[in-house]
Amino acid sequence: MAPTKAEDPTKDAPPALSDMGESIDKSTFEQILEMDDDEDRDFSKGIVYGFFDQAESTFDKMGKALNEKKLSELSSLGHFLKGSSATLGLNKVKEACEKIQHYGAGKDETGTVAEPDESASLKNIEVTLKEAKEDYSEVETFLRKFYGETS
C-alpha cells in the first residue's frame, strides 16, 4: 500500500504489520494503535497482552471442554475468543475460533450444515483448536516483537 507510514516511523522499525497481512487485519489493528498516546503504546499493549492472557486461558478451557466432550461449551468459548480476536483484527485466530464455534454448535465449519455426529464435531474441533493455537502463537510472537520484546 501507499507510503502512508511516514508519519509513524516507530511502526516500521519493529516487524511491519503488513508482513502479517494474512494473520492480522492491518486497518483494524491500526485503529487500536491510533488510540495510543503520542509516545508509548501502553494502551494497545495493554489490550494485546490482555488478549494473550485471555486467549491462553480460553485455549486451556477449550482443551478441557474437549476432553469432557462439552460441545456447547466449546461453541461458546469459540464465540468468545472470536469476538476479541476479531476486535484486534487477528483474522486467522478469529476464523479458527469461528469454526470451533460452529463445530461446537453441531454444524459444519461454515455453520450452515448440520453435523449430527458429535464425535466428528469433536474431532474437527480438536484439529481446529490446534490450528488456532498455531495461528495464535504466530501472532503472539509477532506482537511481542512488535511491542519490543526480545523473545
Add this chain to the structure above:
Amino acid sequence: MLEDPSYSEIVRWGDEGDSFVVLECEKFTKAILPKHFKHSNFASFVRQLNKYDFHKVRQNNEENGQSPYGPNAWEFKHPEFRANSKESLDNIRRKAPAPRKQAQHADNSVPTQQIDLLNQQILAQQQQIQHISDRYAQLTVDHQLMLQEVMRVQKTVLNHEQVIHQVMNYLLSADARQRRDSKASATFQTPGQASSAIGPSQATSMDDEPSSPLQHASKLLSDMNAEIQFNLTGMDSMGEPAKAVPPVVSTPTLDPNARAGPVRPPTSTGGNPPLVYPKMNGEIDPVVYPVGATNGIDPMYSEHVNNVPYPMPAKPEIEDARRQFPDNRKKSTNVDPGWIRSPQILLVEDDATCRQIGGKFLYSFSCVIDTAFDGLEAVNKIQDGSKYDLILMDIIMPNLDGVSACHLIRQFDRTPIIAMTSNIRSDDIQLYFHHGMDDVLPKPFTRKSLLDMLEKHLVHLKTIPQGMEAQPAAVTMAAQTSAPHSVKEDSSPAPSPAGSMNNWQSPGQFNGLTPGVHPNLQQVQGQYVTTTPAYTVDQNGVQYPAHPVPIAAAARPPNRRQLSEMSSAADNPNLAKRPRIYAQQPQMVNPVQATRTG
C-alpha cells in the same frame, strides 16, 4: 272397601292379610264394582288389577281340591298390598303397561331432542363456517394488500438498487476520469506549495490503488445484490412486475458530460440530488465542474497532503476564521464530534478486549462510558436509575444475553439500544429489532462505524458548528446522502444523514480518523484550504494558490469544494491504511457529495 264388613261376604282381606279375596264374583261385579270403579265388568277389574301388579293367587285344584275361600273365589295378591298398611299403597303402581307407555313417550321425545340438538349444532357450524369464510375473505384482502405492499417495497428497493448502481457507475467513471485529470494537473501544479508536495506521492498512489474504496463498494454492492436476488426468488410471481420497473431508471449517469442536471432525475428516486445540483452548478462556473469533481473525489489528494508533515502557511487564520472548534482536539485521535455535552454511553460487553477497545474509542469521542459485564448487570444499572444516552449491547453474553436484556429494559426504558454483534444474518437482525433494539453495529466494529452509530442516534446532542451558514445546502446534502444509505444501511453501517451532515460541517472528525497521522486538526484544516487553491490552479490552469484565506473564508463555492476535500480527506486513510474497513462508508458518502459539489 275391603274393610267394610257389609261386603265381607263378597270381598274381604285374605286370611293372612296379604291378599284380598273376591268371594262372590257376580255380586262383586254387580254391587261393588259400579260403586267404586264406575263399571261392572269383572274382567276389566281383573285386568286393572293385573296392571297394578296384582296377581291372582292360583288355586291348585289338584292339590287342595278347594280354595279356602270357595270355588268361585278370586284371591289377588300384591307384595305391597297389605291390610293395615296404607302407606305402602303408594308403592303400588301401574306396572308394565305404564312403563311401556312412558318408554314410548321417551322414544318420541328423544329424537326430537336430538334433532334439536343437531339443529343447534348445524346452526353453530354454519355460523362457524360463516365466520371462517368471513375471516378468509378478510385474510384474502389483507393478503392482497400485503402483496401490493411487498411489490411496492420491492420496486422501491430495486429503484434504490438502481440508483446505487448508477451512483457507483458514475463514481467509477468519475474516478477514472479524475485519475486521468489529476495526473495531468499534478504535473503542472508544481509551483503551488501544497500541490507540489502532493504530486509525486499522489501519482504513485494512483497507480498503486486505483480507487480501492470504489472497488470495495462495488463488491459490497454486488454482494448485496445477490442477497436481494435471493430474497426475491421466494416471491417470484410477485417479483415479476417489480423487476419490470428498473428500465424506468436510465443509466446515462455514466456519461461524464451528461451528469449535470438532466441526468439526475433517475437518481432522484433515491434522493433529491436535483435540488442541490443546479444550485451548485449555478454557483460554480460550469467550466470548473469537471475539475471540481475531480478534486472532490480524489481521495489521494488531500490524503497525501495530510500525511506530509510540513507547515501549512495559511492554516491558523483560517482555522480561526472559519471554525472555532474547541481546542481539545490535540490529537488526531481525539475527535470531538461536537457534542453539547458528553454523551453517557453504557457499554455492555463480556469480552474484556472488546470492552477496552470500545471504551477507548468512545472515550476518544468524548463520551462518558459506563460498562456492564453482561445483560444482567446492564438491566440492573438501568433499573437503578442510571441514565444513558445510548446503550451498546453485545448479544451473546453469559447470564443474560443482549436480546433478553434489551427486552427487559424496554419494559421501562426507551434509551436507544444498539446491538453489537457478529451475528448479523437477517433473521438475527430481525430478532434484535423485534425485541426493541434500535440498530445493529456489526462486530468487529471500527472507530468509524462506532462514531457513525453515535452520531446517528445522538443527533440531539450535537452542536451545530459554525460555518453552518450554508445550512440549506448542508441539509439537502444530508438528504441526498441519506438516500443511498437507507438502502445500504443493512449491509454496512453507513453514516446517518446526521453523520454525513456533520461530516460536511466539521471535517475535523473525519480527519481525526486518519490513523497515526500527527497533523492536528488545524493542519488538516489548513490542508483543505491549500488544496482549494490547488484546485483553483486546476481549473484555471495557471493561477497560483496565493490567497487561500479569502477563498476559504468568503467564497461559498470553494467552501463547498472544501467539503469534498474534507470528505475525501476522510477517505484517504482508508485508501492508504485501512482499505477494508473505512472504505465502505466514506465511499458512499463522499463521492456522492463530491459529485454534487462538482
